[in-house]
Amino acid sequence: MQFMWILFISLAVINVTSALDEDVENDQTKRTATCTGKADIVFLVDSSGSVGQTNFNKTLQFIKDVVNKFSIGSNDVRIGVDTFSTSFRREFTLGRYSSKWSINSALDRIRYRAGGTDTASALSNMTSGSFSRSSGHRTGVRKVAVVITDGKSNSYSQTAAAARQARSAGIYLVAIGIGSGINVTELNAIASTRRNVFTTPSFSALSGLQGLLRTRLCPVMTPKPAACTGKADIVFLVDSSGSVGQTNFNKTLQFIKDVVNKFSIGSNAVRIGVDTFSSSFRREFTLSRYSSKWSINYALDRISYRGGNTVTASALSNMTSGSFSRSAGHRTGVRKIAVVITDGKSSSYSQTAAAARRARSAGIYLVAIGIGSGINVTELNAIASTRRNVFTTPSFSALSGLQGLLRTRLCPVMTPKPAVSCTGRRADVMFLLDSSGSVGELNFNKTLQLVRDVVSHFSIGSNAMKVGVDTFATGFRQEILLRSSSSASSFARNVNKIKYDGGSTYTGLGLTGMTTVSFSTEAGHRTGVPKVGIVVTDGQSSSSSNTVAAAKKAKSAGIYLLVVGVGSSVTTSELNSIATYPYSQNVFNAKSYTSMNSLHGVLAARGCARGSRYGKRLAAEEEIPEEHLE
Template sequence: MFDVVADIAFIVDQSSSIRSKNFQLVRDFLENTIGGLDVGEGKIKIAVVLYSDFPRADVSFNTFDDKTDILRYISSMPYGRGKTYTGAALKFAKEHVFTKARGSRRDQHVQQVAVVITDGKSTDEVARAAAALRRSGITIFALGIKDTEEDDLREIASYPYKKFVFNVEDFDKLNSLSNILTKTLCNEITDSIIPRVSLSQKHSDDEKNNNTNFISEYSKFHSTFDDMKNFTKQWLEAFEVGNNHVRFGLVKFASSATTAFRLHDYNTKADIEKAVNALIMEGGGTRTDLGLREMIPLFEEAVRTREEKVRKLLIVITDGESRGTEESVEVPAKLLRTEQNVTIYAIGVKDASEPELELISGSPQRTFYVKNYDFLDEIKKDIITEICSFEGETFDYWHMFILYLQHRYVNQN
């Protein structure tokens, strides 16, 4: 057994393509998987959503407390027929399963998990419903059987895919995944909380301050824009912010580059969060070179405001490849890395060029790519871990800039 607490909903395809004999194998798989979880009051709670043409939830989080009762239901779980409306099932789970009325303990900060089991491509559009479910704080595992394409599962699952996507070539191979899925579920629940990083805890007192700058791109969709701003604000919770700790600055770029705020403009989390909330969605081209060029005098200025040795970090976020540049992005990026000793993390989303991201960061270890903006939250822990595992020259302060790309917005009117 595993000593973990979570609300786990199994979202199970029962469409006609599965067939009755194979659905029994799905029942066996669920019995074995749930049998390995520590189910009970104050521990793991289980919900079950069945779907084909329409979704239904026979078991909510507050239906059963005893594992025996859940397994009894699973053993006789009804098989239906119809098409594979996975998108509708995910929307249903968000609106009618992961709710307080149905026993979800989200308001108690209990980890929320969905496990989608399907044997084929969704009849309806699934990407938007999956993104909405993930954005609401649900971690999604996607398990495909037989004819399910890997790309379809990636549209559903959380990031990284190697952790959250499972695929078997036939139903009789399902049970081989049972123990693996159980352990992965428990590991994910245990590791789900990102600890607040105290630099004085992570390093010695004379290493505790940093200056971080962010360069980022804004999308034309407001939900994406909000994802970007939320991602930025979440960094504030991971570090000690202040004039004698980590200082943050932010630059935006599109067809040109604009400094939103400098490192010394704000010294509290509340003030920085207020400044991020006030950012306005704009548009233009993709001049990553100009964004990087903007950083050079900003880091020079940051060093002049501090007599102590400063570790300089730059986080670049973009969802597209540079267009119409006067020079390769490698030129200003290399100047920052070599002449100013700036450590650069390059984060690409959607249509970003992974080779270009690596030219910016100068290292595959500091290059990250995700398919959708809501996956940014999933990679935050990896980046913070990499930043805080730094072993090298001792610094007195940290300067951190974030560089946003203000997306290639095109007016359709």
């Protein structure tokens, strides 16, 4: 009797699940009923020994069924098919057939082969050849690959690497795993997103994925061209080192030409500058030098290849300090973008990472392109503003495949949103300023100017933002209480009264004082209002352990900590120990007190983002993204 109840419940669950799946599929199909966009779709089909002739035929039938759901033709969807086992075979190219009937007929002629499961080699061959112009790929049309396999590959690492290269070449990857021998981790490594991974228990059940696959592909088939009419100051920082060579250097310059041709160029649109680096840095032409595509292309033709070492850190520093200056043509309020193109790891990873942090702190939006097998992906990640800004390609010849992706990546950030507005937001913000002997009075005054500039973005008042200032050196001092300033003008007057101290760097003492005294209700903290602490320091604290402990207590007390490290004496580990996670968003490095002022916009944004609206904490989606601010 117990068995019968279990069987009854199991069948009920299966029926309900099937009904739900059917409802979901029907609903999704209704939403994507019109699927008339363009796409170049290549099916990469496992023909290895574990599949077998019967199951291979079921895979081909599945492809036929999927093809029948699309409009096929030179102005619609094109289909190609590749198979793989121990070796790779291009069965028919995208440009070969232009009707459903001819594709189905071609599928009937494909032979099963058996052998090993060399998925990595298959992905590489597909990337390099199946989406080429000679194979029928149409410029500007979405490249889609559907990988169908019943088992794990011969090499996970090689397969994952080949999939990364495919994605970097602009191929949108879907992975379908069949049966019990699949490796879901590997399928996730292949697909462009985990939502693009589909699994089914058997080849007989494969047909159930037709509608889901169509639903997944339709929305990405014809991406609308991004409106790319905004302003941006874009500098290309190009590796001219010995490993590149003259021929490949010329291919890089051609790539830049192709990218430039995708933008509107002019004083009220996009400006382009180019720097090169090897053992030394050279500013080839500045942002303001040329105002037309023709003149930029002509200037690119005159750039000479030099050879030498790969001193990326120095190049980034020179670019940051000079290439985006007003004298070089940077326009105030216009997005600063740098595209770093290199074929190898730098002479010093740590120096390169530090130089990239300073560039980002100066408001430069960094994209990193790595070419060939000599690149260091970890270093590229350290350079770029986000991992989504890292692109890799197997060779200089394949570099051209990144044109569209780069344009798509840059367009959304070209015209930054208006400057920070904290209207309707409430937060209690305390500045904790290093006033120790290493700072000096001149630099301390520059710190006070940073405070003024950050607060200029705020609305000050009892129902808006409240701001206070503490200083620390050998001792701790409350300079401005949260309750002391009722307006921006009164706060500015109070800042003018703050004096420089000198002494040791007791950061832990400063953090403790801010936590226990400055955020007290007596000092003006409002119950239920978010607490934000902005720490500015130029050196390592006198006691790292005390600093770490004090920062933990501050964060436990609900204080959201941002930290600015100035100069070369600060340590990243200590700054990270002070700041609230994620450190990438809450730790800022400035090369000097002069360059530190460029951080006022992003610090204001982070402060506003932690604020609440009408006493309620902002939802995550309401927070002001750092990348949208100058």
